[in-house]
Amino acid sequence: MRTSAEQEYIGAWSALERERMLQSLAGETVDLLVIGGGITGAGIALDAVTRGLRTALVEMQDFAAGTSSRSTKLIHGGLRYLKQLEFKVVAETGRERAVVYENGPHVTTPEWMLLPFYSGGQLGPFTSRLGLTLYDYLARVKKDEWHKMLNARETLEREPLLRSEGLRGGGYYVEYRTDDARLTLEVLKRAVELGATAVNYAAVTGLRYDGTRLSGAVVQDRIGGGEYELRARHIINATGPWVDDIREMDRSKEGKTLRLTKGVHLVFDQERFPLRQAVYFDTPDGRMVFAIPRDGKTYIGTTDTDYAGDPGHPRMEEDDLSYLLDAANYMFPSLGLTPRDVESSWAGLRPLIRQEGKNPSDISRKDEIFLSPSGLISIAGGKLTGYRKMAERVVDLVSRRSQADDLPALPASRTRTLAISGGDVGGSAGYEAYVRQQTEAGIVAGLGPDEAERIARRYGSNAPRLFELAVGSRDFADRHGLPLALAAELRYAVLAEMAATPADFWIRRTGRLFFDRPGVLRWKDAVSAAMAELLRWSGGQRESYDRELDRLLAEAVEP
Numbered sequence: 380m381r382t383s384a385e386q387e388y389i390g391a392w393s394a395l396e397r398e399r400m401l402q403s404l405a406g407e408t409v410d411l412l413v414i415g416g417g418i419t420g421a422g423i424a425l426d427a428v429t430r431g432l433r434t435a436l437v438e439m440q441d442f443a444a445g446t447s448s449r450s451t452k453l454i455h456g457g458l459r460y461l462k463q464l465e466f467k468v469v470a471e472t473g474r475e476r477a478v479v480y481e482n483g484p485h486v487t488t489p490e491w492m493l494l495p496f497y498s499g500g501q502l503g504p505f506t507s508r509l510g511l512t513l514y515d516y517l518a519r520v521k522k523d524e525w526h527k528m529l530n531a532r533e534t535l536e537r538e539p540l541l542r543s544e545g546l547r548g549g550g551y552y553v554e555y556r557t558d559d560a561r562l563t564l565e566v567l568k569r570a571v572e573l574g575a576t577a578v579n580y581a582a583v584t585g586l587r588y589d590g591t592r593l594s595g596a597v598v599q600d601r602i603g604g605g606e607y608e609l610r611a612r613h614i615i616n617a618t619g620p621w622v623d624d625i626r627e628m629d630r631s632k633e634g635k636t637l638r639l640t641k642g643v644h645l646v647f648d649q650e651r652f653p654l655r656q657a658v659y660f661d662t663p664d665g666r667m668v669f670a671i672p673r674d675g676k677t678y679i680g681t682t683d684t685d686y687a688g689d690p691g692h693p694r695m696e697e698d699d700l701s702y703l704l705d706a707a708n709y710m711f712p713s714l715g716l717t718p719r720d721v722e723s724s725w726a727g728l729r730p731l732i733r734q735e736g737k738n739p740s741d742i743s744r745k746d747e748i749f750l751s752p753s754g755l756i757s758i759a760g761g762k763l764t765g766y767r768k769m770a771e772r773v774v775d776l777v778s779r780r781s782q783a784d785d786l787p788a789l790p791a792s793r794t795r796t797l798a799i800s801g802g803d804v805g806g807s808a809g810y811e812a813y814v815r816q817q818t819e820a821g822i823v824a825g826l827g828p829d830e831a832e833r834i835a836r837r838y839g840s841n842a843p844r845l846f847e848l849a850v851g852s853r854d855f856a857d858r859h860g861l862p863l864a865l866a867a868e869l870r871y872a873v874l875a876e877m878a879a880t881p882a883d884f885w886i887r888r889t890g891r892l893f894f895d896r897p898g899v900l901r902w903k904d905a906v907s908a909a910m911a912e913l914l915r916w917s918g919g920q921r922e923s924y925d926r927e928l929d930r931l932l933a934e935a936v937e938p
């Protein structure tokens with residue numbers, strides 16, 4: 380039996396409603412169809428729905444399963460783009476990070492970053508000070524977050540693991556840490572709350588035209604197996620690494636094309652890599668790598684190498700592993716890290732706009748919009764950080780195209796001050812007080828103080844819904860031998876965030892496959908049994924989802 384609170388979630392964004400949503404979309408003509416449920420597509424769906432457009436989004440894997448769950452997980456102005464003299468990118472993304480933070484303090488956290496410099500290195504006190512000053516200015520950094528310059532002693536005090544030989548000092552400045560997949564989900568969930576329809580495991584396999592004008596798409600349900608024809612006045616191709624595939628489908632892949640480069644991150648337990656302080660450091664080959672502490676782990680990355688394999692399946696390989704271990708052992712020499720110390724990893728693909736003759740790390744991260752003769756609008760490149768501005772530009776273009784059809788212009792974008800789902804916590808200033816208050820509510824709902832706080836932090840203003848679910852989840856939790864908090868999170872993921880497989884839950888909904896591997900190993904069978912009950916899987920379905928999760932767990936540690 381479902382409680383009335385659960386009934387309320389079903390219909391909003393439940394995995395049980397996927398097929399019904401697709402059937403209902405097939406019966407209408409939407410204003411805007413977005414292909415791709417990464418951060419770019421999610422941002423466009425939110426911008427469009429708040430400007431009054433009937434909006435639908437289809438994603439062929441899980442939401443954020445492409446690049447948007449595989450980044451360095453920073454909302455940042457891209458300090459390194461100063462080196463490439465990309466002042467506009469630095470200014471826009473730098474300013475946007477304050478907006479992203481204010482609208483969703485539950486998924487974004489300020490993090491002081493140390494930028495050490497060494498005798499004979501690329502950076503020295505002068506260049507670092509100049510770069511960081513320019514960064515503070517261009518990105519309009521808040522006064523209390525302006526950079527500081529540290530001498531060698533102060534630098535080592537902040538991070539004693541750093542190589543001390545040749546250390547001259549460090550810059551100290553603020554980046555913002557995020558959970559990229561949860562950011563994507565919260566942006567998309569807000570769009571759904573405001574009336575958009577978004578369905579995962581729904582792949583566009585063909586396009587439909589009225590004469591020469593694009594008018595719809597064929598969508599294949601990768602879980603239910605059905606095929607649907609969706610009609611739309613405008614179609615946006617926000618498929619990241621797959622942008623050229625959709626352009627090819629539209630026979631409009633001309634001019635600029637994509638170049639995919641792979642970036643890998645490795646995760647270590649804090650016991651083995653006890654980093655206190657986030658560090659952004661030079662590698663011996665002249666690149667820059669981040670080392671970031673998070674949730675009892677330390678992760679480091681990234682690599683940047685050309686990629687020609689299957690975009691749906693990038694993974695860590697021997698070269699990536701040895702490159703990152705060498706970089707870590709060079710900067711933190713006392714650790715002596717080996718492949719056996721790697722607890723998890725992820726690999727992502729940057730959908731960059733091809734610039735002939737450039738090294739992967741030197742290619743611009745600027746986004747570009749392509750409009751095809753059929754009306755297909757494609758967007759590629761960009762950063763997580765700039766997603767809102769990218770979305771605004773795309774929907775502005777939709778507005779101009781509507782005007783060309785003698786329809787009224789759309790109202791201006793409203794997302795600058797719009798909280799994403801879970802972000803109604805009184806802004807960044809109100810967040811800590813909100814967490815304290817909700818932690819109390821979680822304890823009253825029967826959770827331990829740590830679990831209650833973890834849920835309050837992760838889900839922000841949606842935490843009360845999880846606590847309600849916890850109250851009604853005792854039998855469910857007991858039946859499957861799950862802790863109450865995990866049972867509530869699982870039910871929320873399935874009923875309110877469309878999690879359809881164990882990998883959806885362990886990777887995109889909770890990030891645990893990267894940051895709590897022992898927890899995944901401990902609870903994966905119970906979670907799979909619980910999902911089988913919630914989603915009414917056949918025995919075959921459960922077996923294939925379990926196999927997929929086991930494969931992902933193995934790939935995270937084995938090159």
Ligand SMILES: Cc1cc2nc3c(=O)[nH]c(=O)nc-3n(C[C@H](O)[C@H](O)[C@H](O)COP(=O)(O)OP(=O)(O)OC[C@H]3O[C@@H](n4cnc5c(N)ncnc54)[C@H](O)[C@@H]3O)c2cc1C
Nearest residue numbers: 415417418419439445446447451453583619642762763764
């Ligand atoms: C290693 C690495 C580190 C990075 N670090 C940062 C960082 O710290 N900060 C930052 O701001 N940016 C960072 N970025 C950049 C950022 O992650 C990307 O710009 C962003 O995630 C791209 O999002 P997207 O939505 O365009 O693409 P994706 O997230 O890949 O989404 C595209 C989606 O389209 C779907 N799709 C494809 N074809 C179809 C189809 N036919 N039908 C339906 N759906 C389809 C895919 O399944 C996919 O989910 C990093 C990127 C990488 C690779």
